[in-house]
């Protein structure tokens with residue numbers, strides 16, 4: 080029963096990992112976009128286990144692939160060859176730009192980012208790395224150094240050689256709310272400028288140049304990390320053109336560009352399979368995890384043969400990386416995304432959701448910003464639209480809790496924890512989107528009445 084589980088959690092499990100809600104849910108079952116608690120109550124899961132359940136909880140095709148593989152072979156480590164890994168690697172690489180042809184499989188996004196750091200340093204012979212403020216790249220020691228949110232940095236000295244460029248948030252950053260030069264009524268996020276033409280983009284780029292001028296040894300750099308849309312930071316989109324120009328600056332100083340696609344990969348943003356495509360940048364390294372395994376531990380680093388060759392002298396090992404069952408699951412996930420046209424669905428249902436949410440933003444003073452792409456959406460809650468002050472936690476949590484009581488699970492993010500994050504399994508329907516809007520509207524009405 081619930082009480083026993085809660086007692087064990089309270090007494091015997093480290094409580095530094097957060098649970099959601101005053102009384103966390105005890106989940107017994109998942110089926111596609113639905114979760115069921117211990118009383119059999121059904122919830123629409125609009126957060127997908129933190130952007131991880133990409134094709135649906137216990138998707139039958141993925142379950143079947145895992146079961147079949149388990150019957151024949153579970154584990155070997157990479158000291159032997161096994162066919163599933165190579166079948167999967169080939170299929171995965173076919174989704175990426177042609178020059179990214181070498182993969183290394185691990186078990187989590189943090190590990191993937193650690194290895195990407197290592198590859199960048201081995202390849203360039205430089206040590207310094209840039210990531211953006213408000214970024215989340217993981218919790219291992221290496222990845223925690225890249226992460227730049229005080230909430231997620233503990234008991235580590237500020238890392239040598241990691242520099243943070245300013246928070247590129249066009250709603251809340253230093254140049255937040257900057258308007259497009261050509262169209263003063265449009266914020267830069269919505270305008271159609273070509274890369275480098277936007278006011279905010281130029282300001283943030285100027286600040287990046289300052290990092291080169293003042294912090295890097297003679298401008299030398301190993302690489303820059305960027306999420307294509309910041310996830311945990313609260314679904315923050317970069318100003319137009321910034322990442323493309325950032326990559327050019329880094330390349331001209333001898334460094335490489337690393338795209339952290341842990342949240343934005345596998346069709347999540349709808350229009351593109353990979354998030355970096357929306358910025359018109361071709362990365363030198365891509366890191367991926369989460370949706371890749373639909374909840375099964377599976378992650379990877381993919382790079383060019385040239386960068387990989389430099390690392391071949393640096394012995395590395397991951398006991399579970401490239402596991403046969405994980406490979407079978409990863410392969411099935413790719414097949415399901417294709418067969419069920421989930422990227423297209425992410426685009427269609429996501430666009431519809433964004434339109435409906437914009438209606439809520441126009442109706443309620445406390446809904447400050449609605450943003451995102453495909454099924455990677457953020458709804459930023461504020462005290463009022465003018466001040467943009469984050470809605471205090473108590474109020475935010477009231478709305479969040481009410482949604483849960485009405486059967487709707489949402490994520491939470493942003494430095495002040497005031498952003499609802501909507502990143503469901505990509506199998507959701509328009510009816511699920513309507514349900515989400517109806518519940519959120521009801522909760523907001525109750526809050527504001």
Ligand code: PMP
Pocket residue numbers: 129186187188189190192215216217218306310311339340341342368369
């Ligand atoms: N990068 C990003 C963008 C993430 O969102 C996360 C996890 N939330 C990670 C890396 C780290 O992944 P993991 O938790 O699998 O180590």
